[in-house]
Amino acid sequence: MKDEVQHINLKEKFRGYGYKYTEQRQQVMEVILQHWQLHLSSDDIYEFLREKGLNIAQSTVYRTLVMLERIQAIRKVDLSEGYTRYEICSHEDRVHHHLICSQCGSVIDLHSNLLEDLENEICSKHDFHVKNRCFKFYGKCKKCRGQLEDK
Incomplete structure (x- = not known):
């Protein structure tokens, strides 16, 4: 139920910013939600999608992450590793x-x-x-x- 609510909210957020909530964008967000505790990188997300058998371009993953960040569904996390990881944003979530x-x-x-x-x-x-x-x-x-x- 929580995931359904999350997707409804995402659809509304995407529409509010003039974006379409496509199947590929939904799949990217599902990977982030399923593995939220890992703080995934774009490469990690791409690999999880490929493991699921989805034919998605890495550039689509990057563009989706930019959109998800723009609508404040996710935020970048810099752990000083030379690449960016991502975590889910929520209204209850304070800076941590x-x-x-x-x-x-x-x-x-x-x-x-x-x-x-x-x-x-x-x-x-x-x-x-x-x-x-x-x-x-x-x-x-x-x-x-x-x-x-x-x-």
Whole structure:
């Protein structure tokens, strides 16, 4: 049901921006929704679509990502890897940060008021207004730390 609601909202958003909500664009968004926790790159999305047996051009994936970002369905995530990943936007979603495993590359979304409180304190102290922020914490996830202990 949630996916149906998501697609109805996307159709409306696409129409609001003068775009058509085609089958290929729907398939791109479905891959993003199915693998939301992975913060996929455009190449990852393309490969998932190919694995599903869909004949879709990589340029179509790129253009769809640009449109999805423009209508604020997704946003770019820069994890300092030399390429862009994407994550789903939602109205309930506040700015969040990421925990990145330096061994397996997994990404965990971090929602914490502690960082917001710290930002407010710093801005107040320096009379500064933040327009954008991104904290990235690098380390090893529980799974990778467990693998080291097993050896």
